[in-house]
Amino acid sequence: MANARQVIVRLLPPILADLLxxxxxxxxxxxxxxxxxxxxxxxxxxxxxxxxxxRWTASNGWLHxxxxxxxxxxxxxxxxxxxxxxxxxxxxEANPEAAINISAHNITMTFGxxxxxxxxxxxxxxxxxxxxxxxxxxxxxxxxxxxxxxxxFDYVIRELETLAEAGRPLLPQVRFLCDDDQALSQSYDLIxxxxxxxxxxxxxxxxxxxxxxxSRWIMVCRMxxxxxxxxxxxxxxxxxxxxxxEYTGWFLNRFKFIxxxxxxxxxxxxxFLNDERxxxxxxxxxxxxxxxxxxxxx
Numbered sequence: 001m002a003n004a005r006q007v008i009v010r011l012l013p014p015i016l017a018d019l020l021x022x023x024x025x026x027x028x029x030x031x032x033x034x035x036x037x038x039x040x041x042x043x044x045x046x047x048x049x050x051x052x053x054x055r056w057t058a059s060n061g062w063l064h065x066x067x068x069x070x071x072x073x074x075x076x077x078x079x080x081x082x083x084x085x086x087x088x089x090x091x092x093e094a095n096p097e098a099a100i101n102i103s104a105h106n107i108t109m110t111f112g113x114x115x116x117x118x119x120x121x122x123x124x125x126x127x128x129x130x131x132x133x134x135x136x137x138x139x140x141x142x143x144x145x146x147x148x149x150x151x152x153f154d155y156v157i158r159e160l161e162t163l164a165e166a167g168r169p170l171l172p173q174v175r176f177l178c179d180d181d182q183a184l185s186q187s188y189d190l191i192x193x194x195x196x197x198x199x200x201x202x203x204x205x206x207x208x209x210x211x212x213x214x215s216r217w218i219m220v221c222r223m224x225x226x227x228x229x230x231x232x233x234x235x236x237x238x239x240x241x242x243x244x245x246e247y248t249g250w251f252l253n254r255f256k257f258i259x260x261x262x263x264x265x266x267x268x269x270x271x272f273l274n275d276e277r278x279x280x281x282x283x284x285x286x287x288x289x290x291x292x293x294x295x296x297x298x
Contacts, residue, residue: 061247134196137167
């Protein structure tokens with residue numbers, strides 16, 4: 001049966017094949033193939049849309065109060081779901097009743113791999129300095145504590161003020177900063193950015209600042225990359241996650257991205273794959289979500 005389905009997909013026109021794959025790979029919130037086609041026929045605005053660069057609205061979109069409210073609402077269940085001996089199988093964006101998700105587990109283990117590379121290099125007793133760029137109210141900070149319960153972290157989160165204010169009372173041991181220059185005024189053992197850098201309008205300017213901080217490792221995760229087209233802007237309406245807003249971000253050419261980091265003095269240590277592939281009806285190229293761990297060349 002599986003082979004028959006694969007043959008059918010190969011015979012479909014490309015746009016229908018992409019819709020089918022998108023329906024299959026929506027992590028934790030899969031839209032059916034019928035729903036995706038229904039939205040297109042009914043004229044409803046799609047979740048994803050390629051837009052001109054002058055439509056940039058990322059900052060205002062992330063400041064919508066529904067984002068903070070939703071993250072706080074889901075915090076208790078997320079915190080419970082990652083406690084030992086539970087598997088790391090729930091995204092912080094998942095609804096409380098959502099089933100265990102292998103993709104969420106994979107993303108957490110990817111984070112654990114990057115942090116582990118840093119931890120093994122530290123002298124006994126030294127704090128591991130980690131900057132979590134766009135870390136929300138502290139989901140990865142909690143994961144770091146669960147993954148490495150015996151490690152002392154100097155954990156910093158760079159976030160918007162609304163999210164930082166919500167995160168501080170939840171994780172008083174974490175430093176929340178709301179200014180780029182302040183966050184990058186020191187070097188770190190690891191700068192980690194999960195699904196966040198693509199929402200920076202001047203993303204390569206920000207990457208330059210990160211590289212200039214002299215940090216040992218830089219890790220990006222859950223970022224949408226393309227293989228052939230040049231970088232372009234997309235708009236997302238993330239209503240399925242409880243975020244009643246819309247924001248823009250980049251789909252980045254992965255070869256351009258890697259070459260840029262190399263030019264800044266960082267070598268690619270390892271690539272990671274994420275099981276996310278949103279369908280953008282009017283995009284010149286569909287993306288795949290990937291992660292990259294870079295090491296500073298000494």
